[in-house]
Every structure is written in structure tokens, then in C-alpha cells.
Amino acid sequence: MKLYSYWRSSSSWRVRIALNLKGVRYEYAAVHLGRDGGAQNTPEYREKNPLRTVPLLEWEEGGKVHRLSQSMAILAYLEERWPEPALWPKDPLKKAQVWMLAEIPNSSIQPLQNLAVSKQVGAAGGDGNAWSKHWNERGLEALEAWAKPLAGQFLVGDQVSAADVCLIPQLYSARRFGVDLAAFPTLTRVEKACEALDAFARARPERQPDAES
């Protein structure tokens, strides 16, 4: 497995956590999203991923090269190929709750605060940082409210799930944009429990080969 990733990309980070949790060894291919107009915009990379995003998972199988984009699709694939430890509970309702809590960062926070978007906001005369902070606050407020009655040691009960995998990178982004996390006690409590796990620790941006100081 080869993972096209950028150290500070929160969506790539999710996949790194999942690969670590499942004990899948992978090759790290750095894609610098900022330098020289962004390596994701080169013809070579667009050929691999027309959406020009990371993460991208690539592997050979049956003599063919396969590629998957979109972090949630990659997580769902890893779950099928390496079912243990499971990132989704078996119970249909709990499973759906994990999807819901994972999708709040995935579709209601991260897309609105990624680099390409905040640049466009700046180009339109707005304040990119204030914009990103706003969507983080709005989304995390909802995530805290949804998670409060569902959380145990982790976001949904006492097992690590795809929801936790999406939470940790989002909290890192929120801090970067100046969000005060004191209002989200459930989320920060779960963050502490995740941080104690080696699979989460090894996935952190500063521990990636393309990390910058």
C-alpha cells in the first residue's frame, strides 16, 4: 500500500491512524500542497487523482494498479480488507452513529476550512483564518452535542471507531485556527484517550517524513 499524504492534511491523517490501528504497513509518498503551486496540481498527480486532493491510496493487485481517493472511502475499504480491529461497531444503530460523528468533520467542517477554500475566501476579500475558525466552531459545537450522550471512553462507547479517527485531526486544525476548545469537554476528554494510543501518536503530523518545523 502506498499512501499519498501531506503531513498536515487532516484527511490524510485519518488514513494514517486507520492504517496504524489495523497494523497495515505502507509506503509514504509526500505531496506538498503548498510549494510551487502545489504538487497536487501537477499533471502527474492529477492523472492519479483528478480531484487534486490527498489522501490517495494506491496498490497493485491482480496485475492492476488500483487507486482510491476520499478518506472515508479509504477507511471503508481498509475495514473490509483488514476487519480487525473494527472501526465500526456491528450494531446497525451504533454503526450509523459512528458514521454520523465521522461525517461531521468529514463533510461539515474540513471541506470548509481546507487550504484551497480559505485561499478562495481571501481572494474574494474575506479573512481566511476567521472563516476557517467559524466553521470549526460551528461544527465542533454540533459534534460535542451529538457525542455527549453517545460517548464512553471514546466518541461512541468504549471502542475506538472511525469517529475518533476523524475527531483527532479536526481538533488539531481547530487549535491552529484559534478555536477555544474549553467548550467541548467530551471531545477533549476523548482526545486524551486517543492520544494515549501508539497508533494515534505515530500518525501525528510532526512525526511524518515531510513534516516541517
Place this chain on the structure above:
Amino acid sequence: MKLYSYWRSSSSWRVRIALNLKGVRYEYAAVHLGRDGGAQNTPEYREKNPLRTVPLLEWEEGGKVHRLSQSMAILAYLEERWPEPALWPKDPLKKAQVWMLAEIPNSSIQPLQNLAVSKQVGAAGGDGNAWSKHWNERGLEALEAWAKPLAGQFLVGDQVSAADVCLIPQLYSARRFGVDLAAFPTLTRVEKACEALDAFARARPERQPDAES
């Protein structure tokens, strides 16, 4: 099952298609996203869904009221409860490809062009319609490229999947923002195949109880 929906919400539309495909009867609860500051912002609705979005699925079971937000989480739940007809193929790779093509509208297009976001762009001095058009074009270009080698009669092979469920509402939005769809022959061909199905036809905005002329 009670579905909180807005006729022109593309995320609600996805759930309506899935409920129709699976033959699940449901009660339609209209949430007017625009009028009087938006019904999604009332304390009553925020109590049900702190993210202040539609769709929201609500049902009683075992003496408890359950609620699910996030269209992809709702689709995943419907798939568990009513497995047939399946919205995801059994094969792990094909299943992941369906997730990928579904997640392009879900996390890389729709979040960037919804009403709350384009309003914020307008408030920041930008052009909300041009903004929404841009993200639709960028995302659909990638979706067309990914789908071309995977599509049969539908987006992934010859069976309707969650990817088609997400595609149809997105193409409607794209047209509203003035996107020329001629560059996306795979997507518009699949759209025609979906439109021929009654489950898709009944889910269209203009056929909902809260439709406006």
C-alpha cells in the same frame, strides 16, 4: 420513519431516493431553510439536530426516540435495516469505489455550495453564485474522470448505488448555478438512466409537499 427535509436540499433528496428505492414509507416533515431566518435555527429544531441541517431521520424503537443526521450516515443505516435492494456492492473494491464517488458530492462539492456557505461568501464581499459554480465545476470534473472507467449503466457498473443517489441532486444544483454539463457525458448519461426509475422521479424537489413554484 420521519424525515426532516427541505424540497431543494440535495442532501435530503439523497435520503428520499434511498427510502423510495428500498420501499420504506416515511412521514415528510418540512424544514424551511430560508424563511424567517431558517426553521433549522429555531431552538426546537436545534434540540433535535445541533448542526442545524437537513436531512434528519427520526424514529421510535424500544420506547426511545432515535435521530440520525448526515445523509451518508442515514444511507448506511437504511442499508443495514433494509438490505435490499443494496446501495453498495458486496465486493470490497467496488464497495469502496461507490463510497468514493458518493463522497465527491458529499464532502467535496455540496458542503462548499450550500446556502449557509454561499451567504457567508456574500457577506465577505464575494459572489455567492460564482463561488458555488466554481466548486460544482471542479468537483464534477473530478467525478467524471473517476467515473468514466468505472461506469456501466450506472456510476459503478450496472447496479444503482449510493453513488448515483448522490449524483442526481448534485447535477440539479450544478444547473442552478449555471454549470454547463456538456463536459460530463458519463454523468449525464447515468442521470438519464436514473431519471427513468420511479424511486428517483418521486424524490425530485418539485414533487415534495413543501415545493415552491
